[in-house]
Amino acid sequence: MLAEPHSAPKKELAPSAWAVGGLILLGLVGALVTYKVSASLTTIGGVQESHTLGPRAEWVPIAGQPPALRPFVRALNYMAIVWPALAFGILIGAAVRAVVSSAWLARLFGESSVRSQLVGGLAGAPLMLCSCCVAPVFAAVHERTGRAGPAGALMLAAPSLNPAALTLTFMLFAPDVALVRVGMAVVLVFGISALAARYVPSSGAPLAPCPLEKAGSTRADEAILAFARDAARLARTTLPLIVGGVIVSALLLDVLPVDRLREAPFRMAAVAIVALVSVPLALPTFAEIPMALGLLAAGAPAGAAVALMIAGPAVNLPSLLTVGRTTSPRHAIALGMGTFLVAMAAGLMV
Numbered sequence: 001m002l003a004e005p006h007s008a009p010k011k012e013l014a015p016s017a018w019a020v021g022g023l024i025l026l027g028l029v030g031a032l033v034t035y036k037v038s039a040s041l042t043t044i045g046g047v048q049e050s051h052t053l054g055p056r057a058e059w060v061p062i063a064g065q066p067p068a069l070r071p072f073v074r075a076l077n078y079m080a081i082v083w084p085a086l087a088f089g090i091l092i093g094a095a096v097r098a099v100v101s102s103a104w105l106a107r108l109f110g111e112s113s114v115r116s117q118l119v120g121g122l123a124g125a126p127l128m129l130c131s132c133c134v135a136p137v138f139a140a141v142h143e144r145t146g147r148a149g150p151a152g153a154l155m156l157a158a159p160s161l162n163p164a165a166l167t168l169t170f171m172l173f174a175p176d177v178a179l180v181r182v183g184m185a186v187v188l189v190f191g192i193s194a195l196a197a198r199y200v201p202s203s204g205a206p207l208a209p210c211p212l213e214k215a216g217s218t219r220a221d222e223a224i225l226a227f228a229r230d231a232a233r234l235a236r237t238t239l240p241l242i243v244g245g246v247i248v249s250a251l252l253l254d255v256l257p258v259d260r261l262r263e264a265p266f267r268m269a270a271v272a273i274v275a276l277v278s279v280p281l282a283l284p285t286f287a288e289i290p291m292a293l294g295l296l297a298a299g300a301p302a303g304a305a306v307a308l309m310i311a312g313p314a315v316n317l318p319s320l321l322t323v324g325r326t327t328s329p330r331h332a333i334a335l336g337m338g339t340f341l342v343a344m345a346a347g348l349m350v
Contacts, residue, residue, distance in 0.1 A: 020223040021099025028095055029127075032088040036128040036285075040164030043286060047171055055290045056081060067254075074250035079243070081284045082133055089133040090238065093140035094231035098211050099223045102144065109150055113194065120150030121189045124157030128165075130285050131315050132246065134158040135322035136238045144210065148200040148327050152193035152335060155323075159285070159313035160185040168289055169309065177302060177350055181309050184346040188314055192338035199330040238322055245318030249282040270304040271347035278311035279340050280320070288312035303347030311343035 047053050059080040060073050079086075096105075109116040120141075127134060138155035142148055159165070166185075170178040211226040274295070283291070291312065292305035315335055324332035 016220040017099070017223045018101065020220040021095070021101075021227070024099055024223070024227055025092070025095040028088065028092050032085075032092065033126055033128075035084065035088070036164075040128065044164065044167060044171070047168060051172075052293070053168060053172060053286065053289050055287065056284070070254070071247055071250035074253060075243070075247040078246055078250070078282055078284060082130060085129050085133040085285070086136075086242070089129055089136045090234050091231055092127075093136035093138075093238075094227055094234050096137065096140040097144055097234070098226040098230035100144070100210060102210060105145055109145060109147060113149060116147060116150040117153050117190050117194050120153035120193070121157040121161065124154035124189075125161040125163065127158045128162045128285065129158040130283065131155070131159050131313065131319040132242050132282055135242065135319040136234050138319075139238060139322055139326040140234065142326055147197075148331060149194045149197035152196060152323075152331075153189050155319065156189045156193055156314055156335075160189055160310075162285065162313070165286055165289070165313065168286065172289060172293065173305075174302070177306055180306055180346050180349050184310055184342050184349075185314075188310065188339060188342045192335065192342060196331055196334035196338055199334045200327045237325075241321040241325060242318040245280075245316065245321045246282045249280050249317045252277055252281055270300050271307050271344060274300070274304040275307040275311050275340050275343035275347060278308050278343065279315060279336050280317035281312055282316040282318055283312045285313075301347075301350075303350045306350050307343040307347035310346045311339050314339050314343075 043053070059077050062070055062073050062077070065073050109119055124134065127137070129137075134155050137158075138151050141154060142151040145151065166178070166182055169181050173181075211230070278288075288309045292308050295305045295308060296302065320332045320336050323335060
């Protein structure tokens, strides 16, 4: 695998600004993990009592809406669910870009491609963000490091190696289904992200330092101002892609022929159909599980449910649009195609 370029400016942040920057990032990550763990434990407790997991309640009911409005209502319901996590993703991404030392990031990811992939994946899993919400963090990590491999591993790991989602999978599905999901998620996070990174062109130019390093700031209040500016910038550059992608992906729910997956010849092609539709589909955290249960209840093969649980959370149209704008369209296509192939392989294994 080709080594990805990176550089670390010699200038370090002044201690006061560095301390404030570290507190901003650690505070945001700590608050996000607390929020996600609390919600996950509530969901797991409910599943232990009911032995099932239903879809989330709709903020605006879709039933009875004109067909032309349904995608927009679905998108509105989706954003109503994910907006707190999306806000965390934008704020964490802004902190990574604005107030984290380039030298620290270089030491964290190291020189080895294997180490950088492992660090990226292990850093992403505890965030437990859906693909849309972690996309701003991907953009910030790639911008600061110039390394698409670990940035992609982080983005894929947040939804695919979400420990609560994997726990729910073991609770609600057969052991072979759960084990295949875990194994193929590992392949996706650490393998596909590295392979897809080969399609990112390298300029060879040194990476720009963070705003505080560039300005040589020594004041703690400058760290807060730099963070606020980058949060606004990241929101302007990522939110239009995410919201537009959510609306388009909402149209795809009308494409999936759930009621015909039990029929021949659709049963033979069910895994391929579900994997293909699931790649661009925008799903909030845990949403893939009740959808997979619904597929099984509709008579679809278990492989189709596995394909949905692999491809559905990993990427979606909004996150792929963000990747394409941040790195290159070929990189986004490689991630999407790799996710489809892994989901297909997982479905055929069951």
